[in-house]
Amino acid sequence: MDMFSNLSLGFGVALSFQNLALCFVGCLVGTLIGVLPGVGPIATISILLPITFGLDPTGALIMLAGIYYGAQYGGSTTAILVNIPGEATAVVTTLDGHQMAKQGRAGIALGTAAIGSFVAGCFATVVIAALGAPLTKMALLFGPAEYFSLMVMGLCFAVVLARGSILKAFCMIMLGLLLSTVGTDLETGQERLTFGIPALADGIDFSVLAMGIFGFAEVLRNLETPEARDVVRAKIGRLLPGWSDIKQSAMPCMRGTVIGGTLGILPGNGAVLGPFASYTVEKKIAKDPSRFGKGAIEGVAGPESANNAGAQTAFIPLLTLGIPPNAVMALMVGAMTIHGIIPGPQVMTRNPELFWGMIASMWIGNLMLLIINLPLVGLWVKLLQVPYRLMFPAILIFCCIGIYSVNNQPLDVAFTAMFGLFGYLLIKLGFEPAPLLLGFVLGKLMEEKLRQALIISRGSFMTFLERPISAGLLLVAVAVLVVALMPSMAKKRDEVFTE
Amino acid sequence: MKKTVIGLAAAMTLALAGGAHAQGYPTKPVTMIVPFAAGGPTDIIARIVGDHMSKTLGQQIVIENVAGAGGTTGITRAMTAAPDGYTIAMGHLGTFSAAPATYPGLKYDPINGIQPIGLAGGTPILIVARKNLEANDLKSFVAAVKANPDKFNEAHAGLGSVSWTTCTLLKGQLGVPKLNAVAYRGTGPALNDLVSGQIDFMCDQIVSVSEQVKAGTIKAFAVASAQRSPALPDVPTTTEAGLPEYQIEAWNGLAAPKGTPKEAVDKLVDALNKALNDENTKKRLLDLGAVIPTATDRTPEGFGALIKRDAAKLDPALKSAPR
């Protein structure tokens, strides 16, 4: 078969000593920066770009790709241990992953994340190799109208995702959407809700908001209740998942891989939705949904697999169409063009050793990540034993340096502190910040796609219902919402009567 | 443990302090501000040119990406920095020639308030359309747009971007300034929708679209330069295709704050010149579809004149563009 001869060509390239070494370096650096809160793959890849000048293009891209998926891996470590999502895709991992850590199951959470990611990575590699070219057509089916409907569906998922009051979850999503409109309007260049502050002209940065309402606010919450944080380090527990854990997480892992892999192909950073969608699905089909948000292992296995699968299938539009679906992939375009390879539909035929070498190296990279990370799980968990009075200043200096280096803007650090206060207030008011972050991430895209769709349809809302894919997505959204709202309304009514 | 740590810190401080006492400019790393995210066309040119300039200057050129507001955030920071030659910026057509008309509250004056260093590279602009559009050449396309402007959708990468600036100029020259413009966050998603036929046409730098044109997923009407591009030799120039007034290039160039000492400017001009004469650097830029600047454009005077010329060309179209 063609695929096998291609893959063997790829493995021939990827298994050369130099490329193996580059892959290893990439995975190691990626894991490191992923673990450090704030320093994301975008900053690192752009800094390391000039270093790759001296390498051949295949080696350079193998290393950069290693940094990218290594960072996705490392990001979940921080999400689980200190409840800071370094990347939008790690937001969901904080929900159950950090709860597991609080229950002394940090090692198992990290192990599950690592194994789940590996399984997803293997699967995604095969998918890219086998279906890369035909799947590209799927990306082309999604126009602005479909994309808008997908976002609506994502937000409805977020409601289901919520822990506690559904009304409060709605509030958070709306607030997230409102925050996403801050900044210069894309079409007219008018400044919106910026108080005239130039640093806000480009809107609120994701890492500023996430570090603020998750990172800093979490530190404030922990300082207030010393008992809660002591629990985390009192019990370390087992490091590797046992048989029952594996049995419990096997199916979520497979489902997460399929969901994440599918959404990752979509243009405009569809990979963000993967973990959210996977979490929602797991919560919906679980026998006892109330365990979610309290340390359910499925809530780590599913989203982590989805995250990693999406991170890899995001390469499909780049490698087959030459169209970068997100910021990191845009950097990859930069890296390829620096080496004289203009990404596009012809890369596969003109540079087969680069295309297949990269795909083969992804599988090797995933194996390396597992080997690097499993022994490290013990080390990461030991970090939790550092007394909190020393841990939080360390978290703080990492966050400060990380935030500063995102845009080299000192004011960003002050904004993060402000959002820390905001996040602390949210905690005090009983709000759960995860839906806010999702609303924020999707809000920008949603507004952009809504406006595009309406310009193209000349102002007709019917465009969302006339296009079959868009209509289907909206239907799912409504169904999810109805299912989510019915029991909660019933519950509230019960409360009235029993009062 | 304590002693080792303190000792290490002290040793490090000494080692660092020792490195900073060479004579004459430059004695420390030079910061080159790139006002866009890493990986974009401007960033790539900055890194390729900066890499070689570091060798001539004998000091590292540190690229600092300060993105925001169509590049004006980064340029503002660079142009208001201390004029000591240690802060320079790689701007482009948008930040130097189009910005005054695009951003009324601009905090720097690219015509009189900066110290130009030289042009680093130009990239031709291509007019591209979805592959199943009826028109097959520029003339019939222009005729169709003029006859029925409401039937067309144009895509661009947001206010202030190169694609917005150049397409606004085109629409102004065609007399259809109000043509439906669909804004995207970046040319990547815009290109995706052009390939899938959701939108009808856009103007963009040749490097972003040439592979798609070669693969036949979109079609190119003309390149807005004086000569055809070696990357796409079959695509006619706008002059050949019957729209000679549409001439625009997305160039990138270096500038420093006004008042930068002459010694520093001269050294930077020399380093840029040497970088552009280097075969390896040249090849890298040519691979990008870039045009290597002429000797005049590499001088501060020539580059300053180019900024002024293009500003005059863009001004009327940008000011009358619907907001």
Added chain:
Amino acid sequence: MSLNQIERARGLRIRSSQDFAAGLFMIVLAVLALVLARDLPMGSLRQIGPGMLPTWFSIFCAALGLLQIVGSLRFNGEALSGWSWRGVIFVLGGACVFGLTIRGFDFGPIRFPSLGLLVAGPLVMLISGLAANDLKWKELIIFTVAMSAACILLFKYALSLPIPLAPWLLGI
């Protein structure tokens, strides 16, 4: 007596101060956003203006806040809990000091010097360290020195981020 009458007999009072405050919080933010967005053109459906979505999102926020308040009057819920100023002041203060001193900052007439990572790093750790109620000075200082050195080596040298180190001392 019907349930409705029981409700009425109890009268309207705040049954959950947390929910009530949450509702108020949403309304305040929504009104703030509405005021800020009042001059932005709404546009039409065909060409949505910059003000359309911020305005609608604010209206939704306010409506949800109102629902929250109504809910807080009808259902029992949690009360507001105490607020710890110590953490807020030292932790967030420390971060602000880092932001202001890392590369210098002009705030009206006040000018913050550009101290660089060599000073701003230890500053943020020492200031925020004060927030711990089991503070041990000696331990904190040793840890600060070690962490700052590690951060400088890691970020400035290993990852070579363009972050100022100590412009006043080393010029970089």
